[in-house]
Amino acid sequence: MSKAQDSKRSAxxxxxxxxxxxxVLTGLAFATVHWRLFDRGAIWPVVLALGLVQGLVHFRCFLHISLRRSARDDLLLILFTTLIIILMASGTLVILRNLHMRMM
Structure with missing residues (x-):
């Protein structure tokens, strides 16, 4: 076999x-919520953990991001983008909570 076929098979x-x-991870998250596999307080952390693991699966399997030196720049770019999105979402939640508290 040629290298092109091997790389295509690997991809x-x-x-x-x-x-x-x-x-599997999506099914586990839905099953956790639908059948209440954990107590009420543990459902959110379990679903969050499953979502984080699924994000890592997407990075590795679909985006082919690894920890090798050649891919570190891509990884840093993705981590920085994630940080900005987290800051924007948390800031929005703080503002909405503040508005909710003022209206009550």
């Missing part, structure tokens, strides 16, 4: 594994 295998893991 398809990576996508298939990522797709399978994404389906």
């Amino acid at each position: 398809i295998r990576s996508y298939a594994v990522g797709y399978g893991l994404a389906l």
Whole structure:
């Protein structure tokens, strides 16, 4: 086999594994909420943890982001983007909570 076919097979295998893991993690999150597999206080942390693991699966299997030196710049860019999104979302939640408290 040629190197092109090997790399194509490797990419398809990576996508298939990522797709399978994404389906399993999504199913676990839905099952956790639907069937209340954990007590009420533990559902949110479990779903959040499953979402974070699914994000890592997407980074590794679909975006092919790894911790090698050649991919560190991509990883830093993604982490910085994630930080900005978290700051924007948390700032929005703080403002909405403040407005809610003022209206009550």
